[in-house]
Amino acid sequence: MIVGLIGCGAIANIITNNISSENININISYFYDKDIERAQNLATLNHGIAVINFEEMIDKVDLILECASPDSVKQYAPTALKKGKDMIIMSIGALMDKEFYHSIYNIAKKNNSKIHLPSGAIVGLDGIKAVSDFNLQEVNLITRKSPKSLGKDIYKKETLFEGKASQAVKKFPLNINVAATISLACNMDINVKIIVDPEVNQNVHEITVKGEFGEFKTITKNHPCNANPKTSMLAALSAIKLLKSLNETINIGI
Ligand SMILES: NC(=O)c1ccc[n+]([C@@H]2O[C@H](COP(=O)([O-])OP(=O)(O)OC[C@H]3O[C@@H](n4cnc5c(N)ncnc54)[C@H](O)[C@@H]3O)[C@@H](O)[C@H]2O)c1
Known part of the structure; x- marks a missing residue:
């Protein structure tokens, strides 16, 4: 599975540092951030490719992992989902906008794409x-x-x-x-x-x-x-576990 990241800050760094090499099915390969230097730094550390525009990576990935901001979800999720790409969204607050929630739900349904929301910084x-x-x-x-x-x-x-x-x-x-x-x-x-x-x-x-x-x-x-x-380590760890679960045969506690 080829993954493209939106946002190369705290969560993205924890995710890329902690995805172990045994997960050969998960390749975080494309890095996008509005701060291009951040994208370049994280891409270099992970032998990946930094892109200047989101559109540059969308056709090359299977899944978009958003760890940027609620605005970025509104900006990029409709395009990604229309192209049939799955998404993991960290900036979940964006989905409290009911109109936006229903709009991306319908786009995902129509284009057979999935939206995954990690459990984030909480248990229970x-x-x-x-x-x-x-x-x-x-x-x-x-x-x-x-x-x-x-x-x-x-x-x-x-x-x-x-x-x-x-x-x-x-x-x-x-x-x-x-x-x-x-x-x-x-x-x-x-x-x-x-x-x-x-x-x-x-x-x-x-x-x-x-x-x-x-x-x-x-x-x-x-x-x-x-x-x-502002961010807790557990939030990033929950995204890693979710990413891994997409390839698992047995999923526990879902
Ligand atoms: N689900 C949860 O439980 C949970 C927990 C913590 C944080 N979060 C959310 O995850 C997101 C990332 O958190 P973080 O701590 O890594 O933040 P961060 O500030 O460390 O990094 C965010 C990065 O995204 C980039 N960015 C912001 N908006 C962008 C846009 N529109 N396009 C491209 N790049 C953009 C910034 O330049 C920055 O490099 C935040 O929205 C945060 O609220 C969710």
Whole structure:
């Protein structure tokens, strides 16, 4: 499988550093970034090809792995899917725009392409998906991050946001993909609280789910990436696992 990357930042670097050589079926070969130097650096490290335009790589790849920004999803996903290419999308917040979601869903369906959304920086999505059709009553997400991770100059603990996921992704588009992922997985505009806390040095996501099945709670404490403290290592690792799963005969916990 030939893979083309959009975005050559923190997540892309973790992915390419950690895709082991035993995965000979996954060749991350094309690198695109609006910052061409980033694309060139990552391409050189991975013996790949840096492209100046997205269009240069689209006919050469089987799958596009987006790890850039919500804007890039809106810019490139329709073209990729129209050409029958599969996509892994990291900037999941882009799909909270319902019109856009339905538009790329229809394009993918018509052109027999697939859209894959990794579980990202949280655990528990398997359970959320499993119970989502059985009278789900309540899903809550509390995200705690340091001022640095949220890109804020704040010196005391503060609730920055309390409301629905659809509003949270508008206010914190680069920080709250997790809220979007959960909402899409359970088809519910979930309750979100975002707390900035100078005492916290991890990106912490606490999820509680209640429904006819009973209830569960998960807490994920992520180390922020050095290259981009908004991003957690687990997010990149989940994309690697998803990429590998596309070639697996037995898939567990899907
Ligand atoms: N799903 C999740 O759980 C999860 C977790 C963390 C981050 N993310 C998202 O993944 C994306 C990448 O995160 P990151 O930490 O690697 O970011 P980053 O800032 O380290 O790197 C992003 C790269 O993409 C490039 N880029 C941005 N917009 C572009 C465009 N329109 N066209 C081409 N290149 C573009 C930038 O120049 C940069 O090099 C972000 O949108 C982030 O919000 C998702």
